[in-house]
Amino acid sequence: MKSAKLLATLAVGIVVTWAVPVSAQGYRARLDARYQGISYRGYSIDSVLAADVRLTGDGSFITADGYAAYCPAGVEYCTFYRPGPDLRGHPVVATVDANAWGFGVSGLRLNTKVRFGTDLSKANIWPGADPEVQLLEGYLEYTKRSLVAQAGRTHVATRFGWTGFDGLKAEVMPLGRKLRVLGYGGWGLARGVALPVTSSALNPLDEYQPRDRQLIVGAGLGLSLSRVFGQAIWQREIDPESENLVSDRVAFDLDLTPASNITVSGGAEFDVASGLWGTADASATYIAPRGMGRLTVGARRYRPRFDLWTIWGAFSPVPFNAGFGSLSVSPIGGLELRTSGEIYEFDDTETSTRLQRVESDGWRWKLGAAYNGLRAWRFEAGHWVDEGTGSRSVGYEGLVTFTPTEALSVTGHAERLQRPLEFRFNEADVRSYALRFDYRTVGGVRLNAEVRRYDEVRQRSDAARLSWDQWRLNAGLSFDFGTTPRGGGLHPAILRIPEGRGVR
Amino acid sequence: MRAIKLLALLVAATVAAGMGWGPLASAMTSQPFPHEKHAGLFGCDACHGGVTQPDVSPYPQPTFCAACHDGNLQPTIDWTPAEPRPQSNLRFEHGRHIEAAGNECADCHGVAGELPVAGQCRDCHSRSEALYDASVWHGSDFRNRHSAEAAAAPETCAGCHVRGDCLECHQPNPATGSPGYHPANFLSEHPTAAYTRELSCSDCHNVRSFCASCHLQAGLTAIGGIGSRYHDAKQNFIAGHGQAARQSLESCVACHAENDCLRCHSALSGRVNPHGPGFDADRLRDKNPSMCSVCHGSSIPGGG
Numbered sequence: 001m002k003s004a005k006l007l008a009t010l011a012v013g014i015v016v017t018w019a020v021p022v023s024a025q026g027y028r029a030r031l032d033a034r035y036q037g038i039s040y041r042g043y044s045i046d047s048v049l050a051a052d053v054r055l056t057g058d059g060s061f062i063t064a065d066g067y068a069a070y071c072p073a074g075v076e077y078c079t080f081y082r083p084g085p086d087l088r089g090h091p092v093v094a095t096v097d098a099n100a101w102g103f104g105v106s107g108l109r110l111n112t113k114v115r116f117g118t119d120l121s122k123a124n125i126w127p128g129a130d131p132e133v134q135l136l137e138g139y140l141e142y143t144k145r146s147l148v149a150q151a152g153r154t155h156v157a158t159r160f161g162w163t164g165f166d167g168l169k170a171e172v173m174p175l176g177r178k179l180r181v182l183g184y185g186g187w188g189l190a191r192g193v194a195l196p197v198t199s200s201a202l203n204p205l206d207e208y209q210p211r212d213r214q215l216i217v218g219a220g221l222g223l224s225l226s227r228v229f230g231q232a233i234w235q236r237e238i239d240p241e242s243e244n245l246v247s248d249r250v251a252f253d254l255d256l257t258p259a260s261n262i263t264v265s266g267g268a269e270f271d272v273a274s275g276l277w278g279t280a281d282a283s284a285t286y287i288a289p290r291g292m293g294r295l296t297v298g299a300r301r302y303r304p305r306f307d308l309w310t311i312w313g314a315f316s317p318v319p320f321n322a323g324f325g326s327l328s329v330s331p332i333g334g335l336e337l338r339t340s341g342e343i344y345e346f347d348d349t350e351t352s353t354r355l356q357r358v359e360s361d362g363w364r365w366k367l368g369a370a371y372n373g374l375r376a377w378r379f380e381a382g383h384w385v386d387e388g389t390g391s392r393s394v395g396y397e398g399l400v401t402f403t404p405t406e407a408l409s410v411t412g413h414a415e416r417l418q419r420p421l422e423f424r425f426n427e428a429d430v431r432s433y434a435l436r437f438d439y440r441t442v443g444g445v446r447l448n449a450e451v452r453r454y455d456e457v458r459q460r461s462d463a464a465r466l467s468w469d470q471w472r473l474n475a476g477l478s479f480d481f482g483t484t485p486r487g488g489g490l491h492p493a494i495l496r497i498p499e500g501r502g503v504r
Numbered sequence: 505m506r507a508i509k510l511l512a513l514l515v516a517a518t519v520a521a522g523m524g525w526g527p528l529a530s531a532m533t534s535q536p537f538p539h540e541k542h543a544g545l546f547g548c549d550a551c552h553g554g555v556t557q558p559d560v561s562p563y564p565q566p567t568f569c570a571a572c573h574d575g576n577l578q579p580t581i582d583w584t585p586a587e588p589r590p591q592s593n594l595r596f597e598h599g600r601h602i603e604a605a606g607n608e609c610a611d612c613h614g615v616a617g618e619l620p621v622a623g624q625c626r627d628c629h630s631r632s633e634a635l636y637d638a639s640v641w642h643g644s645d646f647r648n649r650h651s652a653e654a655a656a657a658p659e660t661c662a663g664c665h666v667r668g669d670c671l672e673c674h675q676p677n678p679a680t681g682s683p684g685y686h687p688a689n690f691l692s693e694h695p696t697a698a699y700t701r702e703l704s705c706s707d708c709h710n711v712r713s714f715c716a717s718c719h720l721q722a723g724l725t726a727i728g729g730i731g732s733r734y735h736d737a738k739q740n741f742i743a744g745h746g747q748a749a750r751q752s753l754e755s756c757v758a759c760h761a762e763n764d765c766l767r768c769h770s771a772l773s774g775r776v777n778p779h780g781p782g783f784d785a786d787r788l789r790d791k792n793p794s795m796c797s798v799c800h801g802s803s804i805p806g807g808g
Binding site: 040041042043084087125127130161162176190191192193195201202203204205206207208239242244245246248273274275276279302304305306308309310311312313314315316317318320342344346347348349350351352353355356357358360362364386388389390391392393395415417419430432454456 | 707722748750752761781782
């Protein structure tokens with residue numbers, strides 16, 4: 001009922017805001033609504049008396065009805081997995097993104113982004129619908145020459161990823177915007193989501209959660225010249241209850257353009273709290289003249305990071321180091337051939353055992369082609385192999401897009417994915433086929449619909465192999481509107497003066 | 505049924521607001537130069553004629569202003585041309601858009617001379633190459649290579665794009681499932697990509713709400729330890745899981761709760777030491793002793 005009231009308030013607010021001339025003098029707004037028909041099917045854990053299982057030839061245990069069972073020594077009960085129920089859901093999500101300005105102060109605007117989600121089925125199995133109403137953004141922004149200031153629910157997008165918070169952010173750009181000084185602070189949101197860490201939606205496994213939201217403070221310094229871009233950022237999060245650190249990191253980025261067709265970029269993070277270098281990368285890109293091709297080579301290092309209120313940092317996750325490259329060429333007009341690859345190796349985990357060998361390195365490779373030389377058609381094909389730690393996959397796909405009119409496009413997609421998983425009891429062979437429609441009306445309304453069929457074969461040696469075959473439906477509506485004219489809109493004074501239109 | 509009504513109300517209200525009460529007032533004036541006051545006097549190209557020519561400043565010289573603002577006809581003013589915008593990967597040519605495509609200046613800049621947003625570009629560039637293959641503006645294959653550029657210099661993107669442009673594909677929310685960022689059918693492919701972080705999942709997704717919630721629905725969640733014939737494609741997985749965990753811990757925590765591991769890896773029970781290379785006990789204890797106390801209780805080693 002609470003969410004219904006919130007939604008009603010939101011709807012009324014939208015109408016009132018834009019129906020009464022005394023409020024904002026201009027606005028842009030966008031509505032995205034999406035429906036999906038989905039299905040889940042997994043496993044359900046069960047147990048059986050140890051006396052009721054039998055030993056197989058390879059030393060493992062199996063139940064009387066054919067399920068592989070796990071029977072630790074000395075335990076009275078064995079556990080096993082059986083196919084779970086076929087759960088079906090119908091989630092609907094609508095997002096309204098609105099900007100309004102003209103509050104009597106030049107440069108002042110209000111930005112809001114609100115999302116409503118629910119599952120139309122009784123099953124309520126779609127995690128994105130919890131909570132039903134989410135404020136993704138909601139801030140006042142003031143812009144004047146070299147200053148941008150925001151207050152409210154906002155975010156920063158830095159090398160640390162997407163960081164949201166409720167607070168203040170200010171950016172000053174002196175020296176003709178060559179220099180950028182950034183500062184921000186407030187009450188932080190959880191990683192990768194516009195919810196506080198205290199939200200029950202972030203605790204599906206019923207784990208420990210902080211009782212209070214973390215405080216966040218950050219600062220950045222950037223330099224932007226014609227051939228050099230560099231920036232440094234520092235960010236700290238603090239648990240206000242204990243005053244312990246949640247995270248404390250610094251990072252830098254550097255982007256060089258030594259020649260007009262060569263760029264060199266890189267950056268790194270350092271975790272001040274743990275004293276370890278984090279994720280880093282460096283790459284160089286060469287662009288051939290006349291769009292004939294592009295070559296990128298680089299290296300990266302990836303180290304996961306966990307908030308310090310979790311225990312995971314104490315388990316010493318190790319980074320991997322990778323070298324990568326990609327090449328795309330366009331030998332004839334409309335045709336593009338591309339390939340990319342990466343090899344990587346993890347640092348020593350100091351855990352090796354003779355009882356089991358786990359891969360510590362891997363590689364991946366992709367090959368693709370696209371052709372759009374025909375007026376209304378675009379063709380794409382791809383093949384990839386991924387041989388790595390924990391999982392492997394081999395895939396093939398084809399995609400055809402037909403655009404008969406400016407407004408309509410139809411896309412067909414087919415894919416086969418063989419997915420043996422190193423740490424799983426089963427392997428899978430998935431085939432999927434999809435048809436998608438995209439339609440755009442003259443009024444800025446966009447509609448799309450996709451239907452996809454999954455056929456999956458789970459190659460498991462016991463009775464727990466299940467079928468995950470299903471149809472998935474997806475339909476969306478986007479509507480972009482506002483007071484800013486989409487076209488035309490010349491000032492009447494200009495239209496009255498013929499010479500005012502100038503020579504084109 | 506209630507949800508449908510609510511959603512219909514939301515859609516109807518938003519559409520009505522957009523279609524029924526659209527043009528209320530003038531556009532925002534975010535630039536210090538009062539374009540509206542001058543619009544009736546001369547055309548845009550009187551001051552900005554250089555935009556169609558390379559190597560010519562798109563701004564007038566102050567002497568041009570002084571023709572009227574001489575202290576007699578109009579008050580004198582203190583105005584200097586803006587600095588040229590820093591180079592970026594945007595491949596925009598004013599000449600092509602004015603002379604070849606027949607656009608007017610106000611089509612993009614309004615009367616107030618505001619900078620256009622990317623959404624206005626898409627009003628015309630709206631076919632299949634539009635957003636997800638932004639070759640029109642950024643060169644071929646930009647979809648595949650833009651992540652590195654965006655990560656290195658997000659401010660460059662922000663010169664033209666607003667966050668909503670990015671979120672069309674990069675929505676940190678499981679509810680949308682929008683295409684564009686991840687390839688088609690990424691649902692099937694994501695375990696492989698996630699194991700070794702081909703992409704940095706946690707930059708956009710919350711592991712708990714995004715990964716664990718779905719895995720819980722799909723029965724892929726272990727409540728109470730490991731090894732229950734789920735990981736047993738290899739015998740003795742329990743013996744080798746340490747290496748797998750240190751290599752891909754983010755994948756482990758997408759299904760496992762802390763208590764699964766604490767059954768063995770705790771000074772209070774099991775007593776199997778989980779600390780490995782690079783672990784600086786003193787440093788972490790100083791930064792956040794609460795983490796230590798989960799396993800060590802009040803007797804944190806070295807804690808005095």
